[in-house]
Amino acid sequence: MLRVAVVGSGPSGVYAAQTLVQQREVPGVRVDVLDRLPAPYGLVRYGVAPDHEKIKSLQGSLRTVLEDERIRFLGNVEVGGAELSTERLLELYHAVVYCVGAARDRLLGIPGEELAGVHSATAFVSWYSGHPDAVDEVFDLPGVDSAVVVGAGNVAVDVTRILARGTAELAPTDMPQPALGALAASGVRRVAMVARRGPSQGKFTTKELRELGTLPGVGARADRAELALDPMYTDPGAAAALPAVARRNLEVLRGWAEAEPGGEPRSIALRFYLRPVEILGGPDGRVTGMRFERTAPDGLGGVTGTGVHEDIEAQLVLRSVGYKGVPLAGLPFDPAKGTVPHAAGRVVRAGRASVGEYVAGWIKRGPTGVIGTNRPCAKETVSSLLQDAAVLARRELPGDPLDALRAAGLHPVEWPGWQAIETAESDLGRSLGRRSVKIPDWAGLLGAAGLT
Ligand SMILES: Cc1cc2nc3c(=O)[nH]c(=O)nc-3n(C[C@H](O)[C@H](O)[C@H](O)COP(=O)(O)OP(=O)(O)OC[C@H]3O[C@@H](n4cnc5c(N)ncnc54)[C@H](O)[C@@H]3O)c2cc1C
Secondary structure (H helix, E strand, O other): OEEEEEEOOOHHHHHHHHHHHHOOOOOOEEEEEEOOOOOOOOHHHHOOOOOOHHHHOHHHHHHHHHOOOOEEEEEOOOOOOOOOOHHHHHHHOOEEEEOOOOOEEOOOOOOOOOOEOEEEHHHHHHHHOOOHHHOOOOOOHHHOOEEEEEOOOHHHHHHHHHHHOOHHHHOOOOOOHHHHHHHHOOOOOEEEEEOOOOHHHOOOOHHHHHHHOOOOOEEEEEOHHHHOOOHHHHOHHHHOOOOHHHHHHHHHHHHHHHOOOOOOOEEEEEEOOEEEEEEEEOOOOEEEEEEEEEEEEOOOOOEEEEEEEEEEEOOEEEEOOOEEOOOOOOOOOEOOOOEOOEEOOEEEEOOEEEEEEEEOOHHHHOOOOOHHHHHHHHHHHHHHHHHHHHHHOOOOOOOOHHHHHHHOOOOOEOHHHHHHHHHHHHHHHHHOOOOOOOOOOHHHHHHHOOOO
16 A cells, blocks of 8 residues: 655645546555645635635535545644654655645735735735634734735636625525624725736736626726837737737727726726836834836837836735746745746655655745646656655555654644534534634634544
């Protein structure tokens, strides 16, 4: 029997586990999927926006995998911490696949980022998604009239939409009650989503962009003159060479720029060619706005500064300018890329592939792609692992790793514990007159799992 630990129960971990048990080359593989959180599914539970129910429902197919009898979910087990080192884990299993994601945000690197009211989109997403590490985050939403979101990807679109959405539309989601209450009391009327580059260079997808224009009570706007700075906007011949998604995005933005403004109470403005220079604050240390430098296309696909500045008022700034992995104690790490160095999924230590240690998902390839991209990524990694299986399986293991984890002082949440959390979340929702509602704190989750 080959015993494998998969660290991380997000999409890449689940797909790695699935590939391991479904393949036929090496019979008798058993997989433990470990996660530091008591709940599985990684960013599908704690990142994908709560109002995107169709994508959220992917949790159903991840669940089916984790319910396979050859797979065991062990939540509340942090690898690389005091109780469980990477070395010890490798003693307990023939092979370890690290699928720990890359959900640390990047800074803008400009003055003013320390001001009250300036947050990462990651913190905001974690908070409204009920991530237990974010339960103490405070967003002073009643005091916010105008918000700035810096970034041009789908996460920027997500946080922009959640800020602008009415609570009636969010109530049917599983958003934790405190976050829903705070958004209900929000004063946000205007959200500016600001990009350094031009509209044809946005990283958002058309479906997500278009959705911003369909929110009840919200006017989506773009400025015709600003869009026209992009040669791809004004020259249909040049635009024909763009990827289809960029062409469609331009058409959505054109529609917004050409529409007569309606009388909606809230607005979303998509702004382009503005480079963040400084976050402005008042004497109370709170953000009051953001200063940008107008940029212009440099003819090489990049932008260049023009020396012209523009200030945008804001009492809340969310930065969404990319994600990065964090080093895990005991694993090599490439700080420039924010990933673990690897060769076809095998962890590379001191220039050599380490047989028995593997990576998949965002920590392997960086924070790119959609959920489905993690499937072929995990398959490549598992294929490397299976090539090493004959060598790996020769080693005798000390016994059931679960006993060793408990002996080390860990209290794993097994599948019935997770099911008890799900039941407690349904009960909580029912008591609030809502559907299932997330428990947003560690004590609540562990208590529901029967661990306190
Ligand atoms: C805000 C946001 C919204 C997104 N929305 C969408 C969307 O709508 N559609 C889409 O297709 N894609 C979306 N994505 C992308 C998608 O979520 C990722 O492609 C995917 O989650 C990456 O999978 P992963 O398994 O590599 O990492 P993750 O999903 O991050 O999973 C990593 C897991 O590892 C665990 N872990 C971390 N460190 C340790 C440790 N030391 N010990 C034990 N466990 C550990 C974490 O708790 C987590 O459960 C979104 C991403 C973000 C950030």
